[in-house]
Amino acid sequence: MNGAQDMGGKPGFGPVNPEPNEPVFHAEWEKRAFALTLAMGMPGGWNIDMSRFARENRPPGEYLSMTYYQIWFAALEHMIKARGLVSDDEIAAGHSLRPPKPVKRVLSPADVAKTLHRGGPTERETNTKAEFKSGDRVRARNINARTHTRLPAYVRGHVGTIERVIGCHVFPDSNATGAGENPQWLYNVRFDGRELWGADGDPTVKVSVDAWEPYLEPA
């Protein structure tokens, strides 16, 4: 979606402010919001693309004024409420007011290390052939989906070169809506800075995105 999350090339956000000796978390609640989000993936049954959509799918003003973990937490609340796992009155009360819904699995302390180690690989086997090969010229399609997509606005309509055929990977645009993994060929596509940003672009800059085949057309 064309939300506030799609920030590439947007002006006016000011300087980057690296924090020396930055701690991993800046408050106790950030730790809990982070861990709750990871732990709830299992009983919640959502996938990473659904989580990303839940984070970006909010009014731009809100998105831009929230801290990172506030966005994570708001998305977590949204997903557990949408699945009927918890309701507003329970969050307000700070206690469970109804019996739990049955869930598949709950993350136990003993399972954390192996669950993290396993991760969630997204490469899939396929019988299809990749339409493009390294060196091909491609144009990023002008996609303006209202649902989740991972094609940033700043490359749409622009011509780049296939740098590498990465493999066949879960397609987030489908996976985020619950329509299944629908694996598609994934490519690293390289664009010249001047192609993306015009005469103001730095000619020594090249930018690449990882783009699934449905995002691309021959150029």
Next chain:
Amino acid sequence: MSEHDHDHHHDHDHSELAETQLRVRALETVLTEKGYVDPAALDVLIETYEKKVGPRNGARVIAKAWADPAYRARLLKNATPAIAEIGYAGRQGEHIVALENTPKQHNVVVCTLCSCYPWPVLGLPPVWYKSAPYRSRAVADPRSVLADFGVSLPKDTEIRIWDSTAEIRYLVVPMRPAGTEGWSEEKLAELVTRDSMIGTGLPKSPKD
């Protein structure tokens, strides 16, 4: 986005953050009472990313690549198994690609759409990496972003930006600093900074 972005700092005043804190606590209680989460598992998750998984992992990988040409070749060819040789793998690092910095090309990693970052080797991303200033400007004007980090590259060095839009995670292999001939991997690892593996910094010099 960033708590440390001065322009935005006053937008989230203390009461708003205090309210978030209460809501997080309330939700954890509800989820625990319902049996959906085990708070002890949350503790393990937090401890993992606070104490075990962080940029020192990546520094070991880079130091080994500097010291061992055969390892470097494996890392650049197929980073995920090469990194797993040292024991790092898993969530947000299922498909890692190593990017070689050279005098001709300097690599910088960003995620303009969210905060994709190679957790097994770098840990959780710093606030600036997730912030609007970095995400917006890294792809359009990277030299000014590098200037924010005090980094200036020769005018003719090509700057290559990798926007992590899929589940491929990128790790920059910085150039080995001069004057480190014969150094052990342990000593070399001390020169590898987190930012040098993102591309917004350079390794420390042996003189530092």
